[in-house]
Amino acid sequence: MLPGMEEKDPKSRLEALALIRHSAVSWIEQSLNQGNTLVRALALAAELEWGGRRYSPRTLEEWLYEWRAKGFDALQGQSRKDKGTLKALSAQDAEAIIKMRLQHPAVPISTLVHQLEQSGVLQPGTFSLASVYRLLVREGLDRTRLTAQGCLKEGLLRRGLPEKLYTDQGKIFTCAHLQVVCANLKIRLLHAKPYHAFSKGKIERFFQTVQRDFQARLRLEPVHDLESLNARFQPIPIGNGSF
Numbered sequence: 001m002l003p004g005m006e007e008k009d010p011k012s013r014l015e016a017l018a019l020i021r022h023s024a025v026s027w028i029e030q031s032l033n034q035g036n037t038l039v040r041a042l043a044l045a046a047e048l049e050w051g052g053r054r055y056s057p058r059t060l061e062e063w064l065y066e067w068r069a070k071g072f073d074a075l076q077g078q079s080r081k082d083k084g085t086l087k088a089l090s091a092q093d094a095e096a097i098i099k100m101r102l103q104h105p106a107v108p109i110s111t112l113v114h115q116l117e118q119s120g121v122l123q124p125g126t127f128s129l130a131s132v133y134r135l136l137v138r139e140g141l142d143r144t145r146l147t148a149q150g151c152l153k154e155g156l157l158r159r160g161l162p163e164k165l166y167t168d169q170g171k172i173f174t175c176a177h178l179q180v181v182c183a184n185l186k187i188r189l190l191h192a193k194p195y196h197a198f199s200k201g202k203i204e205r206f207f208q209t210v211q212r213d214f215q216a217r218l219r220l221e222p223v224h225d226l227e228s229l230n231a232r233f234q235p236i237p238i239g240n241g242s243f
């Protein structure tokens with residue numbers, strides 16, 4: 001039990017717990033609005049204390065999607081309004097949701113679910129929207145990872161298929177969907193070992209240069225259109241060479 005909650009009645013304890021969880025998810029949403037990826041926002045939130053204790057990124061992620069799907073009531077744990085309803089998705093339902101998500105990645109998830117319900121593919125009341133979010137996160141089809149995979153697609157269209165794709169251990173790069181994509185394209189997906197920053201030295205140096213040099217110079221000499229920004233961006237010196 002969290003400190004300060006021992007004297008509260010059950011209802012008050014649930015409300016207090018929900019407020020703590022709401023503080024956490026609100027902080028994560030703010031972090032996302034500031035440009036952080038979901039993985040980064042969750043990692044930062046996991047380093048903070050919420051109600052006197054810390055929570056894992058996975059737990060914080062579950063709260064976030066529960067809150068997005070059902071609002072504040074979903075953060076009260078067992079007193080949620082959807083208590084007693086079926087939350088698990090059948091294999092057939094999951095397949096239909098994934099197929100629809102891949103066909104329409106820019107459409108909000110709630111809209112896709114509503115469409116599937118209207119067409120009779122999904123039966124209302126047999127699952128929760130939060131379970132749909134968890135499915136898409138597990139499959140690498142949430143908004144953050146689809147944005148990253150969109151960048152990958154653009155890169156492949158411009159530069160062609162590589163023999164290998166070397167990434168870090170972020171969830172957007174270790175998800176099942178990206179593994180399937182690379183397998184179909186005959187691209188070998190490789191991941192850097194955890195805590196081996198030196199294995200990504202070249203790209204990390206590039207990011208460091210962009211942040212400390214390029215972005216700093218933009219504050220002194222701002223640009224006002226994309227064409228000027230692109231012209232200023234190339235080339236950026238990296239060590240003795242250029243990028």
